Amino acid sequence: xxxxxxxxxxxxxxxxxxxxxxxxxxxxxxxxxxxxxxxxxxxxxxxxxxxxxxxxxxxxxxxxxxxxxxxxxxxxxxxxxxxxxxxxxxxxxxxxxxxxxxxxxxxxxxxxxxxxxxxxxxxxxxxxxxxxxxxxxxxxxxxxxxxxxxxxxxxxxxxxxxxxxxxxxxxxxxxxxxxxxxxxxxxxxxxxxxxxxxxxxxxxxxxxxxxxxxxxxxxxxxxxxxxxxxxxxxxxxxxxxxxxxxxxxxxxxxxxxxxxxxxxxxxxxxxxxxxxxxxxxxxxxxxxxxxxxxxxxxxxxxxx
Amino acid sequence: xxxxxxxxxxxxxxxxxxxxxxxxxxxxxxxxxxxxxxxxxxxxxxxxxxxxxxxxxxxxxxxxxxxxxxxxxxxxxxxxxxxxxxxxxxxxxxxxxxxxxxxxxxxxxxxxxxxxxxxxxxxxxxxxxxxxxxxxxxxxxxxxxxxxxxxxxxxxxxxxxxxxxxxxxxxxxxxxxxxxxxxxxxxxxxxxxxxxxxxxxxxxxxxxxxxxxxxx
Numbered sequence: 001x002x003x004x005x006x007x008x009x010x011x012x013x014x015x016x017x018x019x020x021x022x023x024x025x026x027x028x029x030x031x032x033x034x035x036x037x038x039x040x041x042x043x044x045x046x047x048x049x050x051x052x053x054x055x056x057x058x059x060x061x062x063x064x065x066x067x068x069x070x071x072x073x074x075x076x077x078x079x080x081x082x083x084x085x086x087x088x089x090x091x092x093x094x095x096x097x098x099x100x101x102x103x104x105x106x107x108x109x110x111x112x113x114x115x116x117x118x119x120x121x122x123x124x125x126x127x128x129x130x131x132x133x134x135x136x137x138x139x140x141x142x143x144x145x146x147x148x149x150x151x152x153x154x155x156x157x158x159x160x161x162x163x164x165x166x167x168x169x170x171x172x173x174x175x176x177x178x179x180x181x182x183x184x185x186x187x188x189x190x191x192x193x194x195x196x197x198x199x200x201x202x203x204x205x206x207x208x209x210x211x212x213x214x215x216x217x218x219x220x221x222x223x224x225x226x227x228x229x230x231x232x233x234x235x236x237x238x239x240x241x242x243x244x245x246x247x248x249x250x251x252x253x254x255x256x257x258x259x260x261x262x263x264x265x266x267x268x269x270x271x272x273x274x275x276x277x278x279x280x281x282x283x284x285x286x287x288x289x290x291x292x293x294x295x296x297x298x299x300x301x302x303x304x
Numbered sequence: 305x306x307x308x309x310x311x312x313x314x315x316x317x318x319x320x321x322x323x324x325x326x327x328x329x330x331x332x333x334x335x336x337x338x339x340x341x342x343x344x345x346x347x348x349x350x351x352x353x354x355x356x357x358x359x360x361x362x363x364x365x366x367x368x369x370x371x372x373x374x375x376x377x378x379x380x381x382x383x384x385x386x387x388x389x390x391x392x393x394x395x396x397x398x399x400x401x402x403x404x405x406x407x408x409x410x411x412x413x414x415x416x417x418x419x420x421x422x423x424x425x426x427x428x429x430x431x432x433x434x435x436x437x438x439x440x441x442x443x444x445x446x447x448x449x450x451x452x453x454x455x456x457x458x459x460x461x462x463x464x465x466x467x468x469x470x471x472x473x474x475x476x477x478x479x480x481x482x483x484x485x486x487x488x489x490x491x492x493x494x495x496x497x498x499x500x501x502x503x504x505x506x507x508x509x510x511x512x513x514x515x516x517x518x519x520x
Contacts, residue, residue, distance in 0.1 A: 045424045045431075062422035070422065082421075087438040191459050191487055192448070200457045202450040240436075240443045240494055 021267060022133070023123035025111045026220055027284045028228060029103070031165035034235065038092030038163025040099075042151040053146070060147025063140055064089055064097075067129065069205060071140055076131035077263065078199060078206040078215035081144075084128065084223065086236055089151060092163030093235040099164025101145075101152040117145055127221035130263045166231035171286065172248045176226060178293065181256025184249045188238055197260060212260035214302040219265035225285035229254035259293050264301025273299045327399040329407025337404075341395035345404065348388070353411045357511075360469035363462075366413035369405040370458035375485075376401045384485045385477075414518035416454040416464040421446065429505040440497045445506065448490070452517070453510045459487050464514035471507035479503070 048054040063070050065088055067080040082088055089097035104117035115123075118141050122133030134140040155161050186195070192208040193199055199210035210216045217223050223232065234250035236242050245253070269275035277290025277299065289299040327337075333353070336344040345364060349355055353365030364372065378384035379393035396404070421444070425431035433453075436444040445463060450456040453463030463471060477483035478495035486492055498506070 045426065048424075058424055061424055066420055066422040069420075088435060091438050188488065191490070202454055202456055205451075207447070207450050207456045238488065238490065239447065240441060240490065241488075242441070 021123075021126055022119040022136075023115045024267060025108045025113070025115075026123055026127055026222055026280075027108075028222060028225065029106070029165070031167050031231075032160055032162055034093055034167035036162040038161075040092070040155055040161050040163055042090050042096070042098045043153050048150075053150075056143055056146040057150045059139075060143035060145070060150075061088065063143055064147055071134070074125050074131045074134050074140065075129045077129060077210070077217065078201075079129055079209050079217065081124070081129075083209040084232065086239075089148070091236075093165075093167055094232070095165050096151070096163060097148040098152040098155050099161050101148040102155050102157045102159065102161065103164070117148065121145070126266055128217045128223065130216075130218040130221075130266075166228060166235060168227065169231045169234045169247050169250055171227065172251055174248075176230075176248075176251040176255040178252070178255050178259050180249075181252035181254070184245070184253040185256050188245065188249075189253065192239070197257065211257050212262050214263060216262050218263035219289050219299055219301065220267055220280070224258055224262070224289065225287045226251065226254045226258050227285045229258055255288070259288050259298060261298070261300060261302050265289070265299070273297065327397065327403035329403035329405075332396075332400055332404045333407055337396050337400045339395040342392055342400065345408070353408060354413075354465060355467050355470065357467035357469065360467055360473055362467065362470040363413075363465050364408045365411035366465075367408055367461055368455065368458045369402075369409040371461050372405040372408055373401050374458075376405070378485045385482055413462075413465060414514070415520075416462070417452040417513050417517040419446070419452045419513065421451075429502070429509050432502060433506055433509050437497075442494055442497045445510070452513065463510040465518070466511060468504075468507040468511035471510060472503050475503045475507065 048057055064081045064085075067082075068075045068078060084095065085091070085097065086094040092099075100120070101117060104120055105114050106120075107114050116136070118136040121141060121144055122136070125131045125133040189211075193211050194208075197211040197213060197216070199206045199215070200208040206215070222228050230247075230250040230253075233254055234243065234245060234247060238244070265276055265280065267276060267280055269279055273290050281287055281289040281299075291298055332342070333345045336342050346353065348359070348361045349364045350361075353363065355361050355363035375384060376389075376393045376396060379386060379389040380396070382390065393401075419434070421434050425434050431437075432442070433445045436442040436447065446453060448456060448460045449463050450460065455462030455464075474483060475495045475498065478486070478492050479498070484492060495503075
């Protein structure tokens, strides 16, 4: 009996063991300020050819907007790609796919590695989706890459197209304040994302994404950086009212959101938050991983 | 010695308080509230609470209780304007509002089409409903109102199974400032960005899709 249990346990552990992380370095690339107007126009759906390529683009598109339902084996939380890349990956200053695709393969000095676009998407699955990455040659990866390629049609390669990423919002002179952020959250965000960041569902699917807790992005995702979340929020939130928060409000609320627990960083070093902080978080923008807030260690993970 | 009339008034007060706490939502729906000015909901909103499309009276069945309570209180204090509903809501007590809201929320609703966003829309109206038009800052209707316009939580009411005339009427009311009781002013900006044609087409889209689903 004991042996049976052990075997089952080993099998189980094998099942949940993290896949190798192809894009270990998730630190951010520099993004042009929002003052540079975004003029790039991705192609319209009506321009899609009615052939195998067009079908592949549509497949990638479907995965992009309904990721959790269509690819549950790769998504460990409640999110879809389109939660952080608004307007189906088309919107400028919302990390549009047309801005990302032409920037890969990318060399990263920190780990002296070249990462492909497929590896970048694998990173999204492992961190932002807290899941398992589809293989580089899987149908899902092909479809997502083809969709991104199509959106980037006629964009210059290896050049930062204005509108790419989430343009940095400078850290306010007086820094950020988590308690003020809590007020901004309750006034501006809770109506959609819930009083405790839990998001809102219809039946079993999220319509409004959870911002912390077990169904949200993990501690390795780019969005866990306060500066990145502040940029995303400033340019995109509240939905339909972008740019209405001040820089200070965006930073405060980003800090409030990212002071909450979420799934552990899958790169966890020897089970130690401190070692993980030193290796991956200490030089990665502004973040609270491995730090104490009101005497509580942040980054312990939700265990789920 | 306590005068008799005071005792009487006291008991009357007690009685009315009991009546208030025991407000019967079903009775308010079919017969009206304690105050005769609070007419029965069903006389305009239909015996099934699904509204009367011809007159533009909205569906109430299955609306979230907190949403209905807020609307009734807004009618009462004038922050939502509507000549029929304002006096009617003023005639309802808080307890009656809670009771009728709970009753309405529990009433059955026909199924809503499970329209997903995963199909690229070819039709411009469906495209607006599902994805919006971000060049004008318009999110897709279903991004807040849920798949097929089924409604999400207490702040984002269902669009499905609402008469097209009601939906268009509300969008127009937001556009010209007659309605402004949306939390965080989330709806007013979206409505103002829409054109007349789009308002009509979107209202038809949600009303028609849902009635087709119910007829299946």
